[in-house]
Amino acid sequence: MADSFEVAILGGGLAAQCLARHLRRAGVTGPIVVIDRGALPIPATTLKLGESTVEAGAWYLGQRLGLHDRLLAEHEMKFGLRFFFSAGNNDDVGDRLELGPQHAARFRRGLRPPAYQLHRGRLEHMLTRLNEAAGVTMWPGTLVGEITLATTNERHRVELRDQASGRARTIHARWLIDASGRAGLLTRPQQLRRPLAHRVRVAHGWVAGRIDPERWTARPEFGDRIEPDLRWRSTVHLIGPGYSIWMIPVDPQITSIGVVARAGGGVLDPISDAATLNRWLAEREPQLAATIARSAWIDGPHFGDVEAHVSRVVVSPRRFAVCGEAAAHLDPLYSSGFDLLAIANELIVATVLDDAQARPLAPICEQRNVVFAQVARQLLSVYADAYRLLDAPRIATHKITWDIATYLGYLAPLIMSGTFAQAQPLADHIQIAARVVRLNRRMQQLFSSWRARAGRAGHEVPSVNLAHLPPVASCFARLGDMDPSDPPARWHQLLRDNLRLLEDQAIATFLDAAADLGLTLPDGRIDAHAISLEPRAWAADGLILREPTPHDTETAEQRVSATRRGMSGQGSLSSPLVLEPDTRSPSPADRSPA
Template sequence: MSLYDVIIIGGGLAGCSLAIQLKRQSPDLSILIIDKRNQARPVATHKVGESTVELGTYYLRHTLGLKEYLDNNELPKYGLRFFLSPGYKNDITKRAEYGPKGPLPVKSHQLDRGKFESYLEQRAKELGAELLMGAIVKEVMLDEEPHILQVTSNGIKEEYRARWIVDATGRGRLLQRKNRLMKSTGHKINAAWFRVKGDIDIDDFSDDSEWRGKFDPGVRRLSTIHLMDKGYWVWMIPLSSHNTSIGIVADPRIHPFEQFNSLDKAFDWLSRNEPQAHKLLAPKQDEVMDFKVLKHYSHHCQQVYSNQRWAITGEAGPFLDPLYSPGTDFIAINNTIITDLIQRDLQGEDIDLRKEVYEKTYLSVVDNWIPIYKDKYPLMGFTQTMVAKITWDWAYYWAFLSLLFINGGFTNLRVLKELFSSNTSTGRQLNALNQNVQNMFVAFSHYDTEDCPNAYVDPIDLPSVKYFYDDLDHQYNGNELIGKIQQNCSVLEQYAAELYRRFSSIAHGTSYDIDVDPYSMDLQQNRNFAGDQCSSDHVKSFDCGIADEIDHIWLYSGVGVT
């Protein structure tokens, strides 16, 4: 019976990246990856998660040391690009466009998942991890010390022992099911996706030379494209294999799953909802390489770490939504925490306190990310609402979670204590602020009546957003990191207050320079809570500088404009 320090069940992105991280930081660890595949994965494996953003990209490039591979073998990604103004679906040149003007300095990538995961597997083996292929885990005995795995491989029953067991089985969710840790997010959205042969370039939606020439060639194509209307978004992602990934993600309350859950239905759905995309894709329908669906794909998990030395990572734990490409982000945070716990435990440290703190922190990140998605798909048909929301979501992400991860904050107990130990701590305040702002977007959508055609927004034009983004290239010690996040929180409070003023001027005709408490403002009830009802520490007065920044994303004419 073989004994290992760590056995990872599942050899996909989450499992192999964890093995690489562990071996890079502790080369002497004995690691076994068990995978049910009995053959090499195809070069063009079709999986969700073909696009990365800043936090996850930092993890791949720096924590895992994959910078050279990514630069030489995967496509660069020129940010996320959104096409709104759904009243103009037959003319892409008139749809409001949201995205950067060109390549961004902090890199991200479009991943060809089959090729990439094959490389991760190879790299893990080069570092000394062992791989058992074609193996089915029949039983996991967590009560034993060390843990026992009963495995069937090539028809032969075998047992393996390990001090640590990590579940990276994806939607198999082995330990989540075994330990009855299933939990709903309440976010019931469906998806269908497929790949077509060849490069699909959104510039080909139009022959308008002025529109096509607005950016350098490739800027739009190398972005992750989002076509949006009420209740759905469609993605277009270029792959290094010169194929293109197409996905439909939709709220069944508006777009029933049965309308796009087969290839023929998906193309029919595109013809009705995104006619220009359908026109470009229809000639390639016979060249579709694969087709997959997921119903109610979002799920939570009650526990991801245990002082009994097991952990859950990747989609075997919580998975929220593919919008904003967060999958690798959650893998990055989770794997980094798991690596820290395993290393400390194997060095003889009592990890009970850390396990509790890390668990509460990670699950709170998940809990406070859910409002970004839950009940927000109906907003996708409202241009001004979505331009404000996308800007807010990215500002919050760069100013807080990305900065925290890149600077090692998720495994720094002193930083976590300062940010999350009480209701008045900055991290908890940011989470509460985000929840209130998300509620405000829902409330404003009922008053958002303009399609805002011909608009273009680059979020990096907002000086504070650009600062949050550029700051991801800097490293800070613990005290500096706490100070930076507190400073960023103050800016986000001003952003929230200014958005309320704009929205309220449209919805209720209120004065443009009202004071606002961003933590208790309520657009639905027409209350800014800026009098004696709230702490003066939270009340934000009108700020010309912040107002000038919000002008960059304000598409309405007349009311509400400085």
């Protein structure tokens, strides 16, 4: 007789283990099985990519899955993203423009919301053991054969074979989840995987020891900016023409290193082994190359091209679903993998619970699949032209700052509010979300246009402190004050306030770009939703607001000025802002369709 399960998860990696724990904590008490061809649990010493989280993905692990205390005890607290842009031959990090947080006291007190640097093997091992203790069945060393999806209210059928004994078995499951990553045990035969127009080449591996940029310079001003022993806790990116290099502390004895560039004509295309990679690094990043030579690779380097993709379906009314890398993979630059994992799992768990309540799944699944696809498209727009802009530090600092602000002000609150799977709160947020998406589209176009006109624009300041930028600092601080249990109306107000802060950031960037290019601006207050670097379009788009804005004009201009000072390296620590009620009418550009 075939074994029968409420949920069968194909694949036993991080997405699968997170989903199994999420289902149990959400009240799914029926039998759950996790099936994988490899070991379960994996050895805690296993090294795997995907070690860095950002705020929303970290919230999912720490709060939704209840792992915060364990993560603090067994992994590293992350001190944000940190970028060093090329200067000369990059032989002294003290000469490079540094973009990142410098608020040491806030970090020491404990950032809210937090993010983590993870040892993936240790995390997956722990999750598997916790799931076993919660009654989740683990079938390691098991190959998945023929899958027969149910067409009615019957259960799905999956043929399995134990690798060691060759014994065949059949299972039935009400819900079938593809968590098999690139193997795509469901997405490939069902033709669900949709390639996206974005491909990168990656060279990655792990080296022994901790890599601390503070050891790469003797310049006193570099050490004076941040107290010692903090920079290495960030996800550090070394930025050069056409490439980004990550450095992530996996634990005190291991650092993850990855080089990413555009595939097909990118600077990494000729690199295929350790020797050529080491020579490439010695030429472009001599300080990192010397560190690796002293420490040596302990795993890798590994090479490959990665094409972005998204599944056409995340939840199906036929009671199957897709999560983790099987659902979407975009780009490693901003560590968005955990966020996509969190969104997919939120949608899947909510749909399983809806099914248990006998709710009609077709309209629910349609809306949730649209939401996931929209988020993936929004994130992809951030990456589309990123590597071409990295060789222009002045433009790249504005772009990265904008990308961080939109994440903290828009995407992270949507995930952390828990409203992705709730129809009415989500509908209430859609109008604001659409305005952010349109604004982001204009900003990404502005960055590309700025780069095309200005060329490889340098930056004359030594550092930009994210805590000195009012929109970024306020979006972060406000997010830390929120709780998922807060009513939807409070989250809605947060999104409204954050939109105004993002408008300030957009205007500050536009003013800097216009000044850089020598453009003469008309008098009047600027509408963020109409900005561009095409003067002939300004009048038709409504660049200058004609209607009075009585409540917030002066303070908004002050925020814009403070943001520009921060971007020039002359800012001061920004406290969370108190905003006046917003009474503005939408501009002609803001009324355009999404």
